[in-house]
Amino acid sequence: MSALLDVSGISISFGGLKAVSEFSLAIPERGLFGLIGPNGAGKTTVFNLLTGVYRPDEGTIRLAGRDLVGLKPHQIAAAGMSRTFQNIRLFPDLSVLDNVRVACHVRGRHGIASTVLRFPAHVAQERGIEERSRRLLALFDLDARRHEAARSLPYGDQRRLEIARALATEPKVILLDEPAAGMNPRETHALAGLIRRLREEFGVTVLLIEHDMGLVMEICDRITVLDYGVTIAAGARDEVQKNPRVIEAYLGQPTEEAS
């Protein structure tokens, strides 16, 4: 089975600090993988490397066989990888609908002339974008609030809108950075169902950073554990749970624990 997203030995240093060291990961199509680790382990840095915010010092990133290293973030979005952000980054003053419509931009052709002169192809495309955006919003129970500014949504809705927006770029792979942060257990449970649906209904491959262990253990096929930028464990959830290095990274060494 060849992997859809194939990351091999990527590293990056900031000054003297090696933030991520030889990180590798191979996710098959429709995989749902988790990336966990203590605060500051370099998880979000991995996302930034994958999406072109940073360029890795070494290593390769392949999406469906295509090399992504050196591409700009917008090119990577066009290649089929989109993400959400740990600290929500919506377009706060744009409406909920427009937040999603912007993300449809990447799959279309847009010229100033065709926009200003309202060519039929342009009009048809705009209509298609609106329909698709509304369908996505309906799926996330946000359609009723589509005219509100994104900033006025409650926190949980903002998180879900960010996922809807990421989906609007029609990604092959979606990277979710702590989607359950700040959600209560009931919302988290609903989110778990939603992430499963991403895979089942959209055929999207998911890589998830999450601190909520319950969520990770509930939905992820495989889990990679980072600590200080180094991969200390990778495997199915049971293996990872029992791995002594993982326990050490999260709980400290047994000797300290005993004192």
Added chain:
Amino acid sequence: MIRSAAPVAAGFAIAVLLQLAAGSVVGPFAVKLLMDIGINVVLAVSLNLVNGFTGQFSIGHAGFMAVGGYVAGCITYYGSFLLWGGASVRPGLLSGGTLLFLGACLVGSLVASGAGFLVGLPSLRLRGDYLAIVTLGFGEILRVMLQRTGDVLTDPASVKGAAATTLATSLGGSLGFSGLPYYTNLLWVYVFVTVTLVVALRLKFSSYGRAFLSIRENEIAAEAVGVNTTRLKVRAFVLAAAFAGLAGGLFAHEVGVSLNPRELGFQKSFDIVIMVVLGGMGSVSGAVLAAIVLTLLPEALRSFSEFRMPIYALALILMMILRPQGLLGLREVWELPWLRRRSAGGGTETA
């Protein structure tokens, strides 16, 4: 197709109507004011593409206006000499003179957009105050260069004998480019106002404009959803500069205007910025309203003219504290909540 041409036709009809009726109804002074308003509308709405839509901060818009104005002025003035031996107006709706004037405005607009491209390039790397300084520097450099140009040639024989480079550098220096034929009238001003408004509104309510807006809202997120922010920022600059150049061409050929470098310096750039900030960053109708008000206000307060700048500055400071997004913010007049409630369920499809 017919629906899409309707707003343009309506705008042109208004322009024709103004041209035919305004002169006899309200008199020449009001006509001049109406032209000033129209030119300022073009300037404010086009600057809004950069400052309001993409969230870059340019304070050199008058520089692009100067490029367009001087290029257009140079072409009509010396062109008239070469064609007809003098720079007096050749009347008629589509006389040779009018065609020369329109062509000159378009060329001026094109050259200005080229300047916009050059100034837009740094915006890829600079943001905020730093970009503002670059645009300010552009305007100032241009002003100094224009001040160093030679005297305007007024003798038909010497114009005929002069090389093209001599003509292009005989722009009147710091005294200004005098003797330009007054081709600008309400018809052409409002034809171009219509074009500017239709372009700005159609961009705003389309994928293209939403991509512009996403840059100002959150550049990192915009990139992450596939918006090519570098390319769009430069395009915003180019487009805005093209319209500013057009406005410059209209300004140069307006009655009672002296086209000189001082007139198109920092002060003018600042006036346009205030229109955008006051009207609402990203609001086309807001920029129009602010342009109207801020063109009429100095006329109404003519006796307090020395207090104009302090009052503007104070208004700007108050605005920044109380309502940093401008009077209308991102919204258009017809999207205001109290208007919406009345016409329930108004969509976003306008223009």
